[in-house]
Amino acid sequence: xxxxxxxxxxxxxxxxxxYFLTIIxxxxxxxxxxxxxxxLAVIFVIFGSMTNWVFLGPINFTNLLNQTAYVSVxxxxxxxxxxxxxxxxxVGYIGAFLGAYVVVAVENQGQSVLIALGxxxxxxxxxxxxxxxxxxxxxxxxxxxxxxxxxxFKGLLMxxxxxxxxxxxxxxxxxxxxxxxPTYDVGGMDLITLIxxxxxxxxxxxxxxxxxxxxxxxxxTNEKIEIFITKLVFMFGVxxxxxxxxSSHKGISYLLLITVVVVVIYHLMTTRTTLGRRxxxxxxxxxxAELSGINVEKIIVIxxxxxxxxxxxxxxMYVSRLQNTSPNQGPFWELYAIAAAFIGGASASxxxxxxxxxxxxxxxxxxxxxxxxxxGINANIEPIILGSVLLLAVVFDIYTRNVRSIDLVGIHYAxxxxxxxxxxxxxxxxxxxxxxxxxxxxxxxxxIEYEYKFTNAQGLYNKIKEKIRVAQEEDFI
Amino acid sequence: xxxxxxxxxxxxxxxxxxxxxxDEVNINVERGEIHFxxxxxGAGKSTLMKVLSGIYPHGDYDGDIIFEGKIKRFHTxxxxxxxxxxxxxxELALFPNLTVFENxxxxxxxxxxGVIDWDKTKELxxxxxxxxxxxxxxxxxxxxxxxxxxQLIEIAKxxxxxxxxxxxxxxxxxxxxxxxDNLLHLLVELKSQGITSIxxxxxxxxVEAIADSLTILRDGxxxxxxxxxxxxxxxxxxxxxxxxxxxxxxxxxxxxxxxVVLETVHLxxxxxxxxxxxxxxxxxxxxxxxxxxxxxxxxxxxxELALSIFGNPKNYKVTGKVIVFNKSVVLDSPKAAIEHxxxxxSEDRKSDGLILEETISQNITIANLKKISRYGILDFFxxxxxxxxxxxxxxxxxxxxxxxxxxxxxxxxxKVQVSKWLFSNPKIxxxxxxxxxxxxxxxxxxxxxxxxxxxxxxxxxxxxSELPEILGMCDRIYVxxxxxxxxEFDIKDATPEKIMKSATV
Numbered sequence: 001x002x003x004x005x006x007x008x009x010x011x012x013x014x015x016x017x018x019y020f021l022t023i024i025x026x027x028x029x030x031x032x033x034x035x036x037x038x039x040l041a042v043i044f045v046i047f048g049s050m051t052n053w054v055f056l057g058p059i060n061f062t063n064l065l066n067q068t069a070y071v072s073v074x075x076x077x078x079x080x081x082x083x084x085x086x087x088x089x090x091v092g093y094i095g096a097f098l099g100a101y102v103v104v105a106v107e108n109q110g111q112s113v114l115i116a117l118g119x120x121x122x123x124x125x126x127x128x129x130x131x132x133x134x135x136x137x138x139x140x141x142x143x144x145x146x147x148x149x150x151x152x153f154k155g156l157l158m159x160x161x162x163x164x165x166x167x168x169x170x171x172x173x174x175x176x177x178x179x180x181x182p183t184y185d186v187g188g189m190d191l192i193t194l195i196x197x198x199x200x201x202x203x204x205x206x207x208x209x210x211x212x213x214x215x216x217x218x219x220x221t222n223e224k225i226e227i228f229i230t231k232l233v234f235m236f237g238v239x240x241x242x243x244x245x246x247s248s249h250k251g252i253s254y255l256l257l258i259t260v261v262v263v264v265i266y267h268l269m270t271t272r273t274t275l276g277r278r279x280x281x282x283x284x285x286x287x288x289a290e291l292s293g294i295n296v297e298k299i300i301v302i303x304x305x306x307x308x309x310x311x312x313x314x315x316x317m318y319v320s321r322l323q324n325t326s327p328n329q330g331p332f333w334e335l336y337a338i339a340a341a342f343i344g345g346a347s348a349s350x351x352x353x354x355x356x357x358x359x360x361x362x363x364x365x366x367x368x369x370x371x372x373x374x375x376g377i378n379a380n381i382e383p384i385i386l387g388s389v390l391l392l393a394v395v396f397d398i399y400t401r402n403v404r405s406i407d408l409v410g411i412h413y414a415x416x417x418x419x420x421x422x423x424x425x426x427x428x429x430x431x432x433x434x435x436x437x438x439x440x441x442x443x444x445x446x447x448i449e450y451e452y453k454f455t456n457a458q459g460l461y462n463k464i465k466e467k468i469r470v471a472q473e474e475d476f477i
Numbered sequence: 478x479x480x481x482x483x484x485x486x487x488x489x490x491x492x493x494x495x496x497x498x499x500d501e502v503n504i505n506v507e508r509g510e511i512h513f514x515x516x517x518x519g520a521g522k523s524t525l526m527k528v529l530s531g532i533y534p535h536g537d538y539d540g541d542i543i544f545e546g547k548i549k550r551f552h553t554x555x556x557x558x559x560x561x562x563x564x565x566x567x568e569l570a571l572f573p574n575l576t577v578f579e580n581x582x583x584x585x586x587x588x589x590x591g592v593i594d595w596d597k598t599k600e601l602x603x604x605x606x607x608x609x610x611x612x613x614x615x616x617x618x619x620x621x622x623x624x625x626x627x628q629l630i631e632i633a634k635x636x637x638x639x640x641x642x643x644x645x646x647x648x649x650x651x652x653x654x655x656x657x658d659n660l661l662h663l664l665v666e667l668k669s670q671g672i673t674s675i676x677x678x679x680x681x682x683x684v685e686a687i688a689d690s691l692t693i694l695r696d697g698x699x700x701x702x703x704x705x706x707x708x709x710x711x712x713x714x715x716x717x718x719x720x721x722x723x724x725x726x727x728x729x730x731x732x733x734x735x736x737v738v739l740e741t742v743h744l745x746x747x748x749x750x751x752x753x754x755x756x757x758x759x760x761x762x763x764x765x766x767x768x769x770x771x772x773x774x775x776x777x778x779x780x781e782l783a784l785s786i787f788g789n790p791k792n793y794k795v796t797g798k799v800i801v802f803n804k805s806v807v808l809d810s811p812k813a814a815i816e817h818x819x820x821x822x823s824e825d826r827k828s829d830g831l832i833l834e835e836t837i838s839q840n841i842t843i844a845n846l847k848k849i850s851r852y853g854i855l856d857f858f859x860x861x862x863x864x865x866x867x868x869x870x871x872x873x874x875x876x877x878x879x880x881x882x883x884x885x886x887x888x889x890x891x892k893v894q895v896s897k898w899l900f901s902n903p904k905i906x907x908x909x910x911x912x913x914x915x916x917x918x919x920x921x922x923x924x925x926x927x928x929x930x931x932x933x934x935x936x937x938x939x940x941x942s943e944l945p946e947i948l949g950m951c952d953r954i955y956v957x958x959x960x961x962x963x964x965e966f967d968i969k970d971a972t973p974e975k976i977m978k979s980a981t982v
Contacts, residue, residue: 274846284832292844293812451548459539
C-alpha cells in the first residue's frame with residue numbers, strides 16, 4: 001500500500017518533470033524565434049519594476065502602442081526589403097515628405113483629404129518604381145540608390161514645408177492621430193475591446209485545432225500536445241492583458257487599428273500568397289528563383305513600391321499624431337525600422353524575416369525609449385542602450401542560426417539506455433588521454449601508437465555522445 | 478630518423494549528413510615523388526584533400542594525418558600551410574584586380590613591422606616566377622592572364638611559402654594541351670628540387686607520363702596503391718570503375734523513335750563578360766521519348782548551351798533559332814521556357830537550384846505556384862499533398878516534408894530538385910550533371926527515375942562529365958568542345974575513346 005502510493009507520486013513527479021523538459025526543449029529548438037519574446041518580456045519586467053508598474057499600466061501602455069505605430073508600419077515594409085537582400089535608407093524622409101505633402105495639400109491648397117492621399121499614393125508608387133528600376137534593372141546597389149533618395153527627399157521636405165512647422169486641424173487627421181474606436185463603457189471598462197479580445201481567443205483556439213486536424217490528415221507530425229496547450233494558454237494571457245489594459249483606458253486607437261490591419265495583411269501576404277512565396281524565394285536564392293521562372297526584377301520593384309506605400313501610411317500617422325508637419329521630421333525613422341527588422345530576426349543575407357517579429361522589434365525599440373523616459377533615466381543613454389540591444393540581437397541571431405532540434409525527454413531516455421556504454425567509453429577516453437600525456441612526458445619511441453589510441457577512444461566517445469544528443473522521445477515509446 | 482613516407486593518412490573517415498564521403502581511406506606518399514590520386518567524380522578525392530589541408534578541421538573527421546613523422550591536427554588552412562602543405566584548387570584563389578607580384582605575396586607579405594617592402598617583394602616575386610618558368614610583366618593584372626599562367630602564379634605563390642608538399646586538384650582540367658604539358662614538366666622539375674607533389678587527375682595520360690605512384694579511390698574507399706612499374710591504363714580503369722557498367726544503370730526499353738520535340742538551329746551564344754562565343758553553331762535535335770547526352774569537358778559550353786535554350790537567364794547574346802514542338806519560339810526568360818514545357822535541373826543544386834533555408838514542400842512547388850493557388854492565395858493542403866506524393870514516388874528520405882532542404886544529403890537534395898521540375902509538368906527535361914556529388918545508391922535511383930520518365934514519353938537531355946553515365950543512359954550523344962559541336966554518335970557506335978577524342982579536339 002505504502003509502496004504503491006510512492007510509485008504513484010513518483011509517476012506524478014516524472015510527468016511534471018517531463019512537461020518542463022518538453023517545454024525547455026521547445027525553447028531551445030526554436031530559440032531563434034522565441035529569443036525576442038523573451039527579451040521583450042525582460043524589458044517589460046525591468047521597466048515595470050522601475051516605474052512601480054506604471055509602465056505596464058493602461059495609460060502608458062496605450063501610449064506606447066500608439067508611439068510604436070509608425071515604426072511598426074515602416075518595419076513591416078523594411079523586413080521585405082531586407083528579405084530580398086536590399087536596404088532602403090530613403091523611407092524616413094519619404095514618409096516625412098509625404099506627410100508634409102498631405103498636410104500642405106489639405107491646409108494650404110484646400111484639397112480634400114482623400115484627394116491629397118491619392119496624390120501622395122501616386123507619388124510614392126512612382127518613386128518606388130524608380131528606386132526598383134535603378135536597383136533591379138541597372139544593378140545600382142540599393143544602399144546607394146536609397147541614400148540618394150534620402151538626400152533628395154530631405155530637400156523636398158524642406159521645400160514643401162518652407163522650413164516652417166505647419167499645424168493641421170483637419171478632423172480626419174485628428175481622428176487618425178489621437179482618436180479611438182467607439183467605446184461602450186461598462187464599469188470603467190470598454191466592452192467592445194473586451195469582446196474583440198474574447199473573439200480573438202476563440203479564433204486562435206479554433207484555428208489551432210483545425211490546423212492540427214489538417215496535419216493529421218496529411219500525416220505531418222503535430223507539435224506535442226503539451227506545447228500546443230502551453231502556447232494557447234500563453235496567448236490567452238497576452239490577449240487578456242492587452243484587452244484589459246486597452247479597455248480600461250480609452251479602448252482601441254485608430255493608430256493601433258491601422259497598424260494591426262497592415263500587419264495582418266502583410267502577414268497573410270507573406271505566408272499565404274504566391275507573391276509572398278516569390279519574395280522569399282528571391283531573397284533565399286535569386287539565381288534559383290530566376291531559373292524557377294520567377295521574374296526577380298519585378299519582385300524587387302514590387303517590394304520597393306510596397307515600402308513606399310507603407311512610408312506614406314507611416315508619414316500620415318506621424319503628422320496626424322503630432323497634428324503638424326515640420327522640416328524636423330524624418331531623420332532616423334528608416335534606421336529605427338531597419339533596427340526593428342534586424343532585432344526581429346531578419347537576415348541580411350536574405351530569405352529570412354517574419355512580419356510579426358519586425359513588429360515585436362519595433363515594440364522593443366519604443367519600449368526602451370518610453371520606459372527610460374518614464375523611469376527618469378538620462379535621455380542621452382537611450383541610444384547607447386538601443387545600439388547595444390541591436391548588436392546583441394544580431395549576435396544572438398548568428399549564434400543560434402544552426403541550432404539543431406533537441407529533445408530533452410529523448411535524451412533522458414537515451415542516457416538511461418546507453419548509460420553503460422557511455423561510462424565505458426568515457427573511461428577508455430580518460431585512460432587514453434592519461435597514457436598519451438605520460439607518453440609525451442617520457443618522450444616514448446612509439447608515441448604515435450598512443451596518439452592512435454587516443455584518437456580512436458575520442459572518436460568512440462564522441463559517437464556515443466552524439467547518439468544521445470539526437471535521441472527523440474518517439475524512439476523510446 | 479628519416480621516414481620513407483613524407484605523408485601518411487590513416488583510416489580517414491568523414492561523413493556528411495546521410496553520406497559517408499570517406500570511409501577508412503589510407504594514403505601514403507613517399508618523399509620526393511609525384512603521387513597521383515585517381516578516381517571517378519564523387520570518389521572522395523577533393524574531400525580527402527580538404528581534410529589534409531585543414532579545411533575540414535581536426536575533429537570533423539576520424540583518423541590520423543602523419544606528416545614528416547608527426548601526427549598533425551590542422552584546424553585551419555593556415556596550420557597546414559605553416560607546415561609546408563599547400564593546395565591549389567580548381568578554382569584558383571587569386572585576386573584578379575591585383576598585379577602579378579602582389580598576388581604572389583598576398584597573405585604572407587614581405588614586411589617590416591607591418592610596412593610592406595615593395596622592392597624586396599618585386600625582387601622575390603621575379604625569382605619565384607622564374608622558377609616556374611613564367612616570363613611576364615609583373616605589373617600586369619592577373620585578370621588579364623589566361624588560366625594556364627594563373628596556375629603558374631599559384632605555384633609561384635606556393636614556392637614562396639616554402640612548400641614541401643604541393644597538392645594540385647585537377648590542375649589541367651581547364652588547360653589546353655600546351656599549358657598542360659608545360660605544367661607537367663614543371664612538376665618534374667620541382668621534383669628534382671625535392672618538392673613532393675600530390676596530383677588529382679582523371680587523365681590517365683598524365684598518370685603514365687609523370688606519376689611515380691598512385692592511389693585509386695572509389696566510393697570513398699581506398700582501392701589500391703600502385704607503383705610506377707605496375708601502372709597501366711587497363712588496371713587503373715578497372716580499379717577506378719570497379720564494377721560492370723550494367724550494374725549501375727537500370728535497363729530500359731530500346732529507343733524506338735518519335736517526333737522531334739526540341740531543335741536548335743544555328744544557335745550561338747556570346748558572353749559579353751568573357752568577350753567570346755561560348756556556344757557556336759549548335760544544331761541539336763531531341764525526339765519524343767529519347768535520352769540525348771551532351772558530353773564534353775568541363776568548361777566546354779555544355780551548361781551554357783542548356784541555359785541558352787532555357788530562357789537565357791545569364792543574358793548572353795543569343796542568336797539562332799530554338800524550335801519546340803515544330804514551332805519556332807522566343808525563349809527570353811526561364812518563365813517562357815517553363816511555359817513551353819521545358820525544365821532545367823541545374824548542375825549546382827546549392828547555388829542555382831534550391832532555396833536551402835526553405836522546406837522540401839516549398840522547394841518542390843516553387844516553379845509551379847499556379848498549381849497550388851487560386852487568385853494568388855496558396856492552398857497549403859494541396860502544396861503538402863503534392864509534396865507528400867513526390868516524397869513517396871521519388872523516395873526522398875526525410876523525416877518530414879517540412880524539413881529544410883539544407884539538412885538533406887546531396888542525393889536527396891537532388892531528388893527534391895528533380896521533383897520540383899517534374900511538378901512543373903515538363904515535356905522536355907534538361908538534366909545538368911544530375912548525379913554530381915551523390916553516392917552510388919542515389920545515382921541508381923536517379924537513373925531509375927529517368928527511365929520511368931522516358932517510358933512515360935518525356936524527352937531528356939543529359940549533360941554529364943561522367944562518360945559511363947553518358948554511355949549507360951543515353952540513346953544518342955552530342956560532343957561539345959570549346960563551344961563547338963564536334964561530333965554526334967548513336968549509342969551503338971559510341972565508345973569512350975571516340976567521345977574523348979571529339980571532346981579534346
